[in-house]
Amino acid sequence: MATLTFHGHSTFSIETDDGTRMVVDPWFTESPVADISAEELGDLDYIFCTHGHQDHIADAFPLAKRTGATLVSTFEIVMFAGEEGIENAHPMHIGGGFDFPFGRVQMTPALHGGQVHGDESGRWTTVPGGFLFHLDGTRLYHAGDTALLYDMKLLEGRVDVALLPIGDNFTMGPDEAVRAIDFIRPGIVVPMHYDTFDLIRQDTADFTRKVGDRAKVEVMKPGDTLQL
Numbered sequence: 001m002a003t004l005t006f007h008g009h010s011t012f013s014i015e016t017d018d019g020t021r022m023v024v025d026p027w028f029t030e031s032p033v034a035d036i037s038a039e040e041l042g043d044l045d046y047i048f049c050t051h052g053h054q055d056h057i058a059d060a061f062p063l064a065k066r067t068g069a070t071l072v073s074t075f076e077i078v079m080f081a082g083e084e085g086i087e088n089a090h091p092m093h094i095g096g097g098f099d100f101p102f103g104r105v106q107m108t109p110a111l112h113g114g115q116v117h118g119d120e121s122g123r124w125t126t127v128p129g130g131f132l133f134h135l136d137g138t139r140l141y142h143a144g145d146t147a148l149l150y151d152m153k154l155l156e157g158r159v160d161v162a163l164l165p166i167g168d169n170f171t172m173g174p175d176e177a178v179r180a181i182d183f184i185r186p187g188i189v190v191p192m193h194y195d196t197f198d199l200i201r202q203d204t205a206d207f208t209r210k211v212g213d214r215a216k217v218e219v220m221k222p223g224d225t226l227q228l
Contacts (some may be wrong), residue, residue, distance in 0.1 A: 002135040003226040004218035005163070008033035009196045010056060010145070011159050012163065013041065014228075020102040021029035022046035024131065025056040026063055031057045033196050035222035038062060044069035046100070050144030052077050052116030053197075061118075074106070076126035080119050086217070091183030094129050103134040108155070110146035112171070138228040141186070145193060149174035152183040161228060162186040162215075165193035166207055174207040181214045189215045190226070202215055 005013045010025045010226045011034065021044050028038040038059040044067040049057045057077070064071045071081050071089040078091040092098060099104035112128040119125075130144040133157070141159040144151075162184055165171035171182065171193050181189055189211060194202040208217040218226055 001141075001178060004140070004190075004226045004228055005226050006192075006226075007031075007035055008189070009221035010142075010163075010165065010192045012142065012192075014133070014140075015134065016102045018102060019141055020045050022069075022102075023050060023063070024048045025050055025144070027055050027057075028059050031055070031196070031198065033222055039066075041227060043067055045102075047071045047075040047137060048105075048131055048142075048154060049077060050110065050118070050130055050142065051112060051114070052080075052124075052126055053113065054117040057117050063089065069190040072094075072189065074126045074129060076124040080116055083117070088216070094127060097132075101114045102117050103136070106132045108132055108143070109151045110144040111149055112145040112147070122177070140228060142183070143180070145171045148172045148180055148185070152180050154188075155184045157185065159184050159186040159204070161168040161190065161226075163190045164206075165224055166191040166202055167194035167196070168202070169199045173198075174210060177207070178210050178214070181211060186215050188218055188226075190218050192222055 013023045020125045060204045075091040076091045078089040092107045108130040110128040114125045116124045119129045131142045133140040142163045166174045166177045204219045
């Protein structure tokens, strides 16, 4: 059974039964809500980045250099990472999947911006995405930063735990996230990408009420863990 830990915003770490350790959208150093520093995260095997915005990738390259972990993201982000001295990386793209030693991962569509933080040349602009992980028998969907997409309907019956943004303004808000739940029909929903700034302040109790009996809502505070 894998263990999911929330670190604030959209950052999660995961440890599988076989001891594989990974982080998704690592943002610790300048995050106002992170429970730990990047240094306190410890050893890593994989780093997954849904897209290139600063609040999802800022600590990815330093962590990759310190730990030797394999960076997994879109082709463009991986190419830019190579220019920045990242030696271990695995490029993917939307719709593609790969069987890693710990389980299968597929990149899913997302609708958001494509700027890559730190790329002053502008050559590596990319499309955003999400990840569908198969971990110790559990299907975990990290939606990344996204608007509501009808493509989410294609995930119906394929997701046990969904990590969905609810902050509004930059991503879908609570009402759109409820519609996403109708499309996906997961067993558990974990809201993310909210309350980091005033612009994305949300009432999770109200969101839970709106979800109703569609799914079980697990509101995680930074540092909280969930057994998958």
